[in-house]
Amino acid sequence: MIPLPPLLRLLMRLPLRRCLLAAVVAVSLPLQADDAVAPAADATAETTAEAAPAAPTAFPDVIRALGTASLSERTALLEALLATKNPNTAAVLTAWLEDHLHVRDADGAVFITAEAESNYALTDPLTMAAAGSEASEGFTKIGSNNNLRKLLRSALASFKLGNPDAAVRLAAVQEMLRAPDELTLTMLREQAKTEQDPAVLKAIAAGQAYADLTSDSADIRLAAVNVLSGALDGETLAKLEALREEANEPDERVRSAASVAISSIAVKRKFFSAIETLFFGLSLGSVLVLAAIGLAITFGVMGVINMAHGELMMIGAYTAYVVQQLMPTHLAASILISIPTAFVVSGLVGIAIERGVVRFLYGRPLETLLATFGISLFLQQLVRSIFSPLNRSVATPEFMSGQWVINDALSLTWNRLYIVVFTMVVFAALQLILRRTSLGLKVRAVSQNRAMARSMGINSDRVDAITFGLGSGIAGVAGVALSQLTNVGPNLGQSYIIDSFMVVVFGGVGNLWGTVIGGMTLGVAGKLLEPAVGAVMAKIAMLVFIILFIQRRKQGLFPQKGRAAEGH
Amino acid sequence: MSTQTMTGQGVLIPALKADRGGQVLLALLLIAAVVVPIFNLMIPEGSFFHLSTYTVTLFGKYLCYALLAIAVDLVWGYCGILSLGHTAFFALGGYAIGMYLMRQIGPRGVYGNPILPDFMVFLNWTELPWFWEGMNHFPVALLMVVLIPGLLALGFGWLAFRSRVTGVYLSIMTQALTFALLLAFFRNEMGFGGNNGLTDFKELLGFDLKTPGMRVALFITTVIALAVGYIGCRYVIASRLGRVVQGIRDAEGRTRFIGYQVESYKLWIWVFSAMLAGIAGALYVPQVGIINPGEFAPINSIEVVIWVAVGGRGTLYGAVAGAVLVNYAKTWFTAAFPEIWLYALGALFVGATLFLPKGVVGLIPARKVKTA
Numbered sequence: 001m002i003p004l005p006p007l008l009r010l011l012m013r014l015p016l017r018r019c020l021l022a023a024v025v026a027v028s029l030p031l032q033a034d035d036a037v038a039p040a041a042d043a044t045a046e047t048t049a050e051a052a053p054a055a056p057t058a059f060p061d062v063i064r065a066l067g068t069a070s071l072s073e074r075t076a077l078l079e080a081l082l083a084t085k086n087p088n089t090a091a092v093l094t095a096w097l098e099d100h101l102h103v104r105d106a107d108g109a110v111f112i113t114a115e116a117e118s119n120y121a122l123t124d125p126l127t128m129a130a131a132g133s134e135a136s137e138g139f140t141k142i143g144s145n146n147n148l149r150k151l152l153r154s155a156l157a158s159f160k161l162g163n164p165d166a167a168v169r170l171a172a173v174q175e176m177l178r179a180p181d182e183l184t185l186t187m188l189r190e191q192a193k194t195e196q197d198p199a200v201l202k203a204i205a206a207g208q209a210y211a212d213l214t215s216d217s218a219d220i221r222l223a224a225v226n227v228l229s230g231a232l233d234g235e236t237l238a239k240l241e242a243l244r245e246e247a248n249e250p251d252e253r254v255r256s257a258a259s260v261a262i263s264s265i266a267v268k269r270k271f272f273s274a275i276e277t278l279f280f281g282l283s284l285g286s287v288l289v290l291a292a293i294g295l296a297i298t299f300g301v302m303g304v305i306n307m308a309h310g311e312l313m314m315i316g317a318y319t320a321y322v323v324q325q326l327m328p329t330h331l332a333a334s335i336l337i338s339i340p341t342a343f344v345v346s347g348l349v350g351i352a353i354e355r356g357v358v359r360f361l362y363g364r365p366l367e368t369l370l371a372t373f374g375i376s377l378f379l380q381q382l383v384r385s386i387f388s389p390l391n392r393s394v395a396t397p398e399f400m401s402g403q404w405v406i407n408d409a410l411s412l413t414w415n416r417l418y419i420v421v422f423t424m425v426v427f428a429a430l431q432l433i434l435r436r437t438s439l440g441l442k443v444r445a446v447s448q449n450r451a452m453a454r455s456m457g458i459n460s461d462r463v464d465a466i467t468f469g470l471g472s473g474i475a476g477v478a479g480v481a482l483s484q485l486t487n488v489g490p491n492l493g494q495s496y497i498i499d500s501f502m503v504v505v506f507g508g509v510g511n512l513w514g515t516v517i518g519g520m521t522l523g524v525a526g527k528l529l530e531p532a533v534g535a536v537m538a539k540i541a542m543l544v545f546i547i548l549f550i551q552r553r554k555q556g557l558f559p560q561k562g563r564a565a566e567g568h
Numbered sequence: 569m570s571t572q573t574m575t576g577q578g579v580l581i582p583a584l585k586a587d588r589g590g591q592v593l594l595a596l597l598l599i600a601a602v603v604v605p606i607f608n609l610m611i612p613e614g615s616f617f618h619l620s621t622y623t624v625t626l627f628g629k630y631l632c633y634a635l636l637a638i639a640v641d642l643v644w645g646y647c648g649i650l651s652l653g654h655t656a657f658f659a660l661g662g663y664a665i666g667m668y669l670m671r672q673i674g675p676r677g678v679y680g681n682p683i684l685p686d687f688m689v690f691l692n693w694t695e696l697p698w699f700w701e702g703m704n705h706f707p708v709a710l711l712m713v714v715l716i717p718g719l720l721a722l723g724f725g726w727l728a729f730r731s732r733v734t735g736v737y738l739s740i741m742t743q744a745l746t747f748a749l750l751l752a753f754f755r756n757e758m759g760f761g762g763n764n765g766l767t768d769f770k771e772l773l774g775f776d777l778k779t780p781g782m783r784v785a786l787f788i789t790t791v792i793a794l795a796v797g798y799i800g801c802r803y804v805i806a807s808r809l810g811r812v813v814q815g816i817r818d819a820e821g822r823t824r825f826i827g828y829q830v831e832s833y834k835l836w837i838w839v840f841s842a843m844l845a846g847i848a849g850a851l852y853v854p855q856v857g858i859i860n861p862g863e864f865a866p867i868n869s870i871e872v873v874i875w876v877a878v879g880g881r882g883t884l885y886g887a888v889a890g891a892v893l894v895n896y897a898k899t900w901f902t903a904a905f906p907e908i909w910l911y912a913l914g915a916l917f918v919g920a921t922l923f924l925p926k927g928v929v930g931l932i933p934a935r936k937v938k939t940a
Contacts, residue, residue: 368918377914547741
């Protein structure tokens with residue numbers, strides 16, 4: 001007897017004809033004592049349902065009856081279903097609403113189905129356990145009509161209103177308010193009496209106010225307008241706009257209240273959209289700073305033009321891609337690991353460039369520019385050969401995707417927020433290295449007066465190599481950040497190199513603070529211009545602005561002062 | 569100022585006499601001007617000695633590049649201004665002649681509009697933008713070929729040199745300039761055909777652009793332009809202005825202290841160079857049959873600099889040699905080994921700066937060549 005239920009299930013999975021299946025069920029029935037085994041239990045229920053379709057009350061019976069009931073009987077069964085207060089009810093209702101509730105023709109058992117190729121993956125509504133998968137031909141849909149669907153929706157919503165999770169309740173309220181009627185409003189009013197969560201209460205109040213706007217009494221409408229004046233969303237704004245028209249709203253007081261509410265909402269929305277623009281600008285600025293800050297070291301501190309800087313970022317981005325390919329199941333970890341990896345990889349490539357080419361060209365900046373440009377072409381083609389010219393995408397880990405919704409008018413994307421934070425961290429770390437370590441001291445000494453530093457016993461060759469490596473490593477880290485914003489491709493670096501140079505030159509060469517402030521200023525200014533003139537024109541305007549700015553202050557925003565300035 | 573400095577009337581002949589590389593170049597150009605038409609037009613197509621029209625156009629293209637390279641060498645090799653934006657002037661010259669060629673299409677365009685070029689009809693424009701007026705006249709177009717790059721160079725140079733922006737800063741500014749123009753010309757609203765640029769040209773001065781005769785005529789025009797441009801540059805360098813400019817290259821501060829207005833000298837040679845680049849662009853466009861915003865790409869400008877570096881900067885003829893050599897190599901590589909071309913170009917950049925500071929012409933053993 002014990003091995004039989006598995007055997008039975010095995011048989012059920014085979015594509016047997018109905019008669020054969022019925023025979024098996026019939027044979028197994030007398031042996032069946034355990035109610036938990038679904039098919040057998042259903043088989044028993046079938047007979048009860050057929051014998052007395054009137055009023056099943058137990059959850060399994062109601063489910064069973066659904067399979068055979070006519071459309072009109074289903075309305076009654078829905079109420080019975082709700083009355084059982086079984087925890088699986090919500091799942092059944094959802095499946096029903098989405099046409100995923102099926103009855104198996106063979107034995108009348110009801111299942112929640114999910115389409116898997118031509119088969120149905122079955123879930124037993126009684127246990128919510130998976131019950132194998134079968135060809136979809138053997139099933140009939142438990143359908144619904146408009147009226148039933150409406151009932152289902154509100155039933156589902158009211159069921160969800162009892163959920164302990166506030167987010168589920170909020171979603172339910174919003175769902176119900178999509179098409180509010182007297183029934184749903186009453187339900188919501190009931191809910192408001194016991195509801196604790198402020199967001200849910202607010203949503204209910206807003207829904208009530210929406211409904212009140214259509215009330216016959218001007219006083220109720222007025223009160224509703226006053227309630228809505230605290231809202232921020234566009235829907236409320238649109239509803240209030242409509243009230244300003246005399247054709248829609250006969251009462252003068254309501255019209256003027258609506259006008260006042262609209263202007264107050266508009267001011268708030270403008271404020272939040274300004275914050276949003278500022279945030280976009282800061283995040284764009286962060287990207288610029290991140291791209292430029294490594295350059296600020298090689299160009300600013302060492303006076304070396306590294307046109308391959310963009311390609312070092314590209315290498316960092318590809319490192320993130322490779323690390324993610326190596327550990328596809330751990331997205332978050334792969335991003336965290338790729339940061340130091342990219343730093344090391346790009347840093348080593350940078351040191352190789354410095355030792356191999358740049359050190360022979362110190363004091364000849366224009367030649368350095370050309371040679372490093374050659375290296376950038378070389379690296380681009382190398383990447384094309386290894387990874388193909390197609391763009392690769394690096395997946396975004398869970399904690400970085402989505403938005404941080406602050407209110408109806410303001411939501412910030414997580415990945416941009418993280419990049420702002422990341423930029424700050426990188427900048428702080430770099431400042432720490434340059435200001436607080438002996439390496440930083442040496443770097444500053446060499447950049448200010450090479451001959452003097454050498455005579456103090458500093459190995460300037462080594463310092464040069466390490467400084468170049470540091471700047472290149474930062475570029476690699478920037479590449480990891482960029483891989484989260486755009487696709488990774490061979491041209492990734494090229495598109496940032498001119499911008500990065502602009503930021504460094506604008507901020508003032510040899511000044512990391514200048515780079516940060518310059519980058520942020522350009523980012524915010526660009527985003528402020530964008531709505532007025534479009535992205536391309538904003539970019540052109542920024543380029544022209546910098547060209548003109550450099551004429552005025554050729555040392556940038558924060559010029560170097562004192563003797564160090566003479567070296568450049 | 570210009571009359572004062574250009575007084576050395578008798579400087580050109582001695583300068584050319586001392587310029588062996590230039591003599592070789594001019595001789596080669598003369599030979600090309602005679603031989604190419606004969607081999608292309610007179611020798612029948614099946615013959616071994618026949619030069620295909622494709623090759624004629626290809627070499628015409630190289631010579632346009634050579635003129636552009638001379639313009640870059642003039643400011644880089646003789647004045648120390650490394651321009652990473654010279655293709656901006658080149659492309660503007662090309663657009664000027666392209667506008668003339670567009671207007672010549674007339675009602676033969678796809679939409680058959682007698683006035684508006686096809687792309688404007690496509691954008692539902694009803695009348696010609698003001699800056700397209702008059703471009704149907706060849707002299708106006710020719711004027712624009714030098715005027716527009718010249719004015720842009722004048723404005724940019726006036727701002728940059730007056731406030732003493734030098735060295736890599738200037739290079740990056742020139743790159744920003746051409747990048748800004750690239751972005752601007754990609755916009756359809758600019759009225760220059762947007763992404764697709766200007767193309768589908770039919771005829772120039774009433775002659776069909778596709779006939780071999782016209783191709784040869786364009787080639788010879790380019791040869792003449794290059795020769796005249798070369799001699800003009802040689803003259804400018806040999807003149808007093810040229811000597812001051814070389815003084816600026818070697819010691820800008822000292823030249824200023826002696827009492828020369830460094831900014832003005834730089835500005836004139838800069839504007840002259842930009843105009844030469846514009847002419848090169850104007851000769852280029854009818855031969856290749858298209859001009860689009862891609863010509864503004866900063867990478868193109870940097871490539872021009874590498875032609876000059878490979879050929880040997882500060883010699884003028886080295887620029888010509890570099891332009892022809894590198895472009896010939898590019899044509900060959902991109903056909904035979906397209907993957908290797910960027911590696912080769914990258915290696916060329918590194919190798920030329922590290923190992924060939926005087927370029928390929930520096931490899932030829934110097935005889936008694938003294939220009940100074």
